[in-house]
Amino acid sequence: MKGTHEHRLRVRYGETDQMGRAHHASYVLYLEEARTRMMADRGWSYAEMERRGLGLPVRRMEVRFRQGAGFDEEIVVRTRVTGRRHASITFGCEVVSAGDGSRLAEATVELACVDLTSDPPHPVALPKGLLEILAD
C-alpha cells in the first residue's frame, strides 16, 4: 500500500498550447490530481479533511520539464512522500509517457497543513491518519 503511487491520465485538448504540447501549467493540475488519488487509494479523503477544517495548500513547488506531452497522450504520474515535518509534507513526483516510459518531468511539491478556520490559515500538525497512510 505504501511507497510510490501511480496515476494515469490523458492530456486534454484544452491543456495543450500553440507549441502543440501540454502547457507547463497543466502539469501542476496533473500533480495535484495524482496526490488526491494517492490519498484516496490509501483510504484518505482530502475532500473530507477540508470539511473538517484542515487543508493542504501548496507552499512550494519545483518542476523540471524534460520533454513535452502531446494531446491525448497517456501519461503516468508517480508520487511518493520524500519528507515530513510537523506541519508540512513533501512529495517527489515523476511524470513519464505511458507509451515508451520516457521521462517528461520531475517535481517536488511541499504542502503546508493549515487550519482553514483561522484567517489567515495557520499551520497545524498533520493529522495522524494522514501520516499513517503516507508513511513509507
Next chain:
Amino acid sequence: MKGTHEHRLRVRYGETDQMGRAHHASYVLYLEEARTRMMADRGWSYAEMERRGLGLPVRRMEVRFRQGAGFDEEIVVRTRVTGRRHASITFGCEVVSAGDGSRLAEATVELACVDLTSDPPHPVALPKGLLEILAD
C-alpha cells in the same frame, strides 16, 4: 454609466491550444472577467456581494464562435444586460478583435442569484443595488 460595457484583455499563451488560437473554454473566463469589471466599474463589488452571502452562479451560457483569437491578441469584450427576472439576470456579450474590430464570438450568459448560505443554494431576489447599476 449604463449601456454596453467594454473590457480589454490579451490572450495568454497558456490559453491557446494546439490549433494556435485561444481555446474555446478560455472565452468563458474572458466573459466572466468582463462581467466582474462591468460591475466593478459601476461601483458594485461582486467579491463583497459573496462575502454578504449572495452569489451569481452561471445557470446557462451559449457561445457562438466566429473566428479565432491568437496569442497576445488584444480583444474587446462588450457586455450589456439583456434580461432581468426576479432572481436571475442575463448578459449579452460580443467579443471582437481590438485590432480590426472583427467579430470573434457572441454569447448569452444567464446568472441565477442565490443564497450561498443555504445548501443547495436557493434562488433569491437580485439585490436592489445590483439592479440599479445594471439598469439600462
Next chain:
Amino acid sequence: MKGTHEHRLRVRYGETDQMGRAHHASYVLYLEEARTRMMADRGWSYAEMERRGLGLPVRRMEVRFRQGAGFDEEIVVRTRVTGRRHASITFGCEVVSAGDGSRLAEATVELACVDLTSDPPHPVALPKGLLEILAD
C-alpha cells in the same frame, strides 16, 4: 458501439472555484474530454485527424447548469450525436453525478470540420470514417 457514450472523470481541486463547486468553464473541458474518448473508444483518433490536416473546432456551445459538482466528485458525461451536416456535427451531452445519478448539466456542442492548412481554416466535408463511427 453506437448510441450514447459514457465517460467518467473526477473534479480536480484546481477546477473548483470559491463557491466550492467545479467552475462552469471546467465543464467545457469535461465535455471535450468526453468527445475525445468517444471517438477513441470507437477507433477514431482525433489527434491523428489533426495530423492529417483536419480539425473540429467548436462553433457553438450551449450549456445549462443544474447542480454543482464538488471536488473529487465522480461524474459521468454522456455524449451522443444529435445532428450531422456536410461540414459540421452536433453533440448532445448530459453530465450526471456518478453517485446518485442526479443531473448536473446538459449541453449541445456543434463542431465545424475545417481544413487546418488553410488560413483561416475553411469548412470541409466530415471524413467518411468519422461519420461512420458517429452514426447512430
Next chain:
Amino acid sequence: MKGTHEHRLRVRYGETDQMGRAHHASYVLYLEEARTRMMADRGWSYAEMERRGLGLPVRRMEVRFRQGAGFDEEIVVRTRVTGRRHASITFGCEVVSAGDGSRLAEATVELACVDLTSDPPHPVALPKGLLEILAD
C-alpha cells in the same frame, strides 16, 4: 527601460479554488503573462518570435507561495532577468498584493530557447535582439 518590469492584473473568479484563493496553478499563468508583457513593453514580440520558428518553453520553474490572493484582488508581478546562458534565460519573479504590497509569492523560471521547426525542438542561441532588450 531595463531592470525590473511590473505587470498588474486581477485574479479571475475561475482562477480561485474552494479554499477561496487563487489556485497555485494560476500563478504560473500570471508569471507567463508578465514575461510576455515585459518583452512586449521593451519592443520584443514573443508571438512574432514563434512565427519565425523560435520558442521559449519553460524548462524549470520554482514557486514559493507565501500568502493567498483573493478573487478580484489586484496583484503586481515583478519580473527581472537573473541569468542568461547561450540557449536559456532565467527570470526572477515576485508577486505582491497591489493593495498593501504584501508578498504573495516568489518564483524562478528558466526558459530554454529552441528551434520549433526541429522535432523534438533542439536548443539554439538566444536571438541577439532578445538578449539586448533583456540586458540589465
